[in-house]
Amino acid sequence: MNRYAEIIVKNNSIHTDTVYSYKIPDHLEDILKPGHRVLVPFGRGNKPVEGYIFRIGRITNECPDNMKDIVDVLDENPIFSENQLELIKWMRNRYLCTYMDCINVMHPKGINIKNYRVVYPGEKISRISDAEIYEIIKNLSENEKKVIESLLNGKERIEENKIRGIENLTELLYRMKNKGLIQLKWEYKSRKNEKKLCIVSISDEIENIDIYIEKNKIRLGKRQKDIIEFLKLNDSSEINDIMEILKVSSRSIKSLSEKGLVKFRYEDYYRRPDSVYQSDRKKIVLNEEQKYVSETIKNEMFDEGKKPYMIHGVTGSGKTEVYMDIIEYALSQGLDSILLVPEISLTPQTVARIKNRFGDIVGVFHSQLSEGEKHDVFKSVENGDTRILIGARSAIFAPFKSLGLVIIDEFHESSYKSEKNPKFSTIEVARFMAYKWKITLIMGSATPSVEEYYRTENGEYKLLEIKKRANEKPLPKIETVDMREELEYGNKSIFSRKMIKEIRNAYEKGEQSIVFLNRRGYANFVSCRSCGYVAKCPNCDISLTYHKGINSIRCHYCGYEIKMPAECPECKSPYIKPFGTGTQRIEEELQNLIPGIKVLRMDKDTTSKKGAFDDILKRFSKKEADVLVGTQMITKGLDFDNVTVVGIVSADMMLNFPDFRSFETTFQIITQVAGRAGRAQKDGKVILQTYNTEHYAIKNAMDYDFESFYRNEIKIRKAFEYAPFNNMISVVISGENEGIVKRNIHSMYNSIVYLLKERGYTDFEFMLGPNPCPISKINRNYRWQILFRDEGVEINLLKGIIRYVCITKRDSVFDKNINISIDINPNSIL
């Protein structure tokens, strides 16, 4: 025994987030590899817990002297490759999270360890006669007697949780242990969460089942005869099917197997979620631009020094076709692919197209799957049954054996940044994989993010452009309406005359329109005109949104909901009314202004039920409605032939959002929504309402001029030292008691300043705060924040100090019941 392993122990605690060393017993020496999942004794009680081998080495005197032995290996093969282990370490460091945070996202749990304490006789009652035991029991307390009796009934062994009717059992057991009455040991079972199919067929050795039965004088019951007859016709069948069709029990099938007549074969069952959306299989020929992009990437696929690619293609440029062409090539070279999409449930059309083209080797992965389902999908990836995986951000971690290609579609979308630990950026992870593992990385968008586009300018990515739409149609013309002029004219409605005219025209011609507004509900706040009262959520620092159908006001953060008050709760005046506009109101106004028009609404409220999203899309594409009103959801990848008018109700709402990315988001959303129009043969038209007709984000979007927008925006980013010129770290402290939260964030601030001073820093300009977050309360939790900018400070030192203060020394710096959230380059700092 001269080898040991460095192991991460499975524990949801930041206190155990380190490497532990264990000795490798001789019988496991040839088996264990880095990435293997093992069982190790942990803590004073040697409780068996799951661990992950990160490194194996020869035992030297550097090793801790109290190493314990690895108990067992949990899987036949390592669950992580060396590459993945490297990625785990990198992520933990990059996103200031724990090893387990990373492991959890990379390995959906399929097998759980169940561990429990078991009671055994202690030395005092071992190897002695019944009479002697009786003598001892006589002097024990009631509860102690109970334990010993159950122990003797249980054949000298009983699991703790099988002993019933004793309060504070664990403490009693420890006392009995100290007296030598009993021993306590930890034991475990591993429970598989993998669903298997059991395939039943007639045993291979039997040539003719009827003759065999007669020869061997086997007697069969009626049910059993039925099963044999069924199997003669059906060759092999799944056991549950047989039970259902023939109405027989599993017992009858088992007894056939005991008689040697049938055999079982187990197959993996992948709970593969199927998209219901169907699309026609069209033979597509790539046009010149598309072909150029595709060929460039294919030609360089095996170049060591290739860079990641950014495809900047206008909306409707047929990027998906290009992706499929490249995926097909990769496949022909024996390479597997991952295609990431922002939100899988919002892109059923894309999924359907790819499944149609590539069939069964396409898998789908997204966050709404259960842990077991995720495990199954990853399992089928590992086995090689799935060779193309479409999914949301965590699909990037799929354990492909020969991954060659990662495509991030609509890479500017914010959903590629995780909000949960590890708070990883999918683009950063993909880039890590591209550089370290020589994978082809393609990022595609019609509206690249300023940060990533900056990298193409720096030469980090290779830029490939598609400037023409696949259908050769020009991009729909965007016309702005100055809402100030509308107001001067006396139009106080939410719609300009022009927008209504265009929607009406389309309606009369039998064409469809899409109206976009990024706010759901009926009205965004409820206020009293006489005293100025605004209805707020008692749990969050958010004004409540009015929902008309149910006549109530609701918080979009925590779900709090009350009936719409008839009078102002403050001044009792009846002038309390909803203000502002949401999608519900748009729907209603449209129906008032254009009688007879049919409107479908698509937002979080109408798509919360499973399948509702698909349903609305189907109904709209079957022309059951003339207008589709919706929020963000309708900006992504929707493809309708008959849509000729797109209305953007208020560009200002996005423009005035308190975030440094708000201009960028405005530009992106306008471009994306506009791209929904005129996708087939008919021309499209876009009406954009705004009070800021002169703003560059709006003017550049009108001309589809990304280049100019980028030039304008990057100047501002540079002037204020925002991304991409800077990294930002946000630390948010939250808790139910505002005073405690405040005290905690101040002591954190002081600790960090203290440590920085020790390192010779005197200037702390790069620390902003502590301040209350813009949304100062969510779900009863008060929130305070410190923002760190990567300017005038060594970033790795700063990260090290943050980790030390917020994680390593958490207990001495912070109170118990507060939450700490650390986010590197967060999407929003609200």
Add this chain to the structure above:
DNA sequence: AGCACGCCGACT
């Protein structure tokens, strides 16, 4: 975090 264990005070 989760666990083992030790110490204290209340109660038979």
Add this chain to the structure above:
DNA sequence: GTCGGCGTGCTC
């Protein structure tokens, strides 16, 4: 002597 409660310190 027993029982329950709580605080503490450690995890290869």
